[in-house]
Amino acid sequence: MTDALTDDVLRAGARNPELFSLVYRTYASQVLGYLTARGVEDPEAVMQEVFLAILPKLDTVSGGIPGLRTFIFSVAHARLVDDHRRQSRTPVQLSFEAEMDQREDSSAEAEALQRFSPKEVLDLLQGLPDEQREVLTLRLIGGLTVDQVAAVMGKSPGSVKQLQRRALTKLREQSAVKEYVAP
Structure with a gap:
């Protein structure tokens, strides 16, 4: 975690655009790693969704840095669950390989x-x-x-x-x- 992100900075700059940049730089790689490790289909896109979801709510976060971290990863987890649900509803698409087609019926x-x-x-x-x-x-x-x-x-x-x-x-x-x- 970056030393610049402290409880005081979080409280003082809740509406500051630079705070979001600092939060992003601090947690983006960790969120990306979490999403990748959990099998998200497009982890970078989901990570972007996570940070877009937390941006407008930064001023409502309580509990300081630990509260912010918990909030970020709870949003990341919710997006992970959404992605897994979407994947389970989407049928697997396989490409057709003519040489593997073993049907015997001729036209x-x-x-x-x-x-x-x-x-x-x-x-x-x-x-x-x-x-x-x-x-x-x-x-x-x-x-x-x-x-x-x-x-x-x-x-x-x-x-x-x-x-x-x-x-x-x-x-x-x-x-x-x-x-x-x-x-």
């Missing part, structure tokens, strides 16, 4: 690509009317949304959805016939 797109060769896909698409083929090509290969396909083709989103539905129905029918006829 529908991956399964379809494994089931059909590129030539078979092209043959299936060739059996569709031009507009249906265009919609499926833009949606599935181009990765466009219904609204984007509608803008490209100059159609309404509803008509694009209808063309897509008809195209998929026709593809299902064609693949069902192929499987039935295949040896």
Whole structure:
């Protein structure tokens, strides 16, 4: 503790801005150490909150230097409890690491690509009317949304959805016939 901070200085300068600076220099490192040791997520920010909370109340502190120290650390403890409560309510956020993902389910797109060769896909698409083929090509290969396909083709989103539905129905029918006829 700094020799300059005494009971007399505390009583005489309760409203003095230099007193706050002296209190801060005297106790900031101790409060920071306390908050760090107790696992506060951002100890420096919480320490600043502590001193912002005690600044307007310096003139109400009683008990001299021991009373001031008790007051500072009681405020620090209250902020520590607040921080721990906030941490307990906040879910832990982990970053996604693709190489650690052990899920075995493949996407529908991956399964379809494994089931059909590129030539078979092209043959299936060739059996569709031009507009249906265009919609499926833009949606599935181009990765466009219904609204984007509608803008490209100059159609309404509803008509694009209808063309897509008809195209998929026709593809299902064609693949069902192929499987039935295949040896």
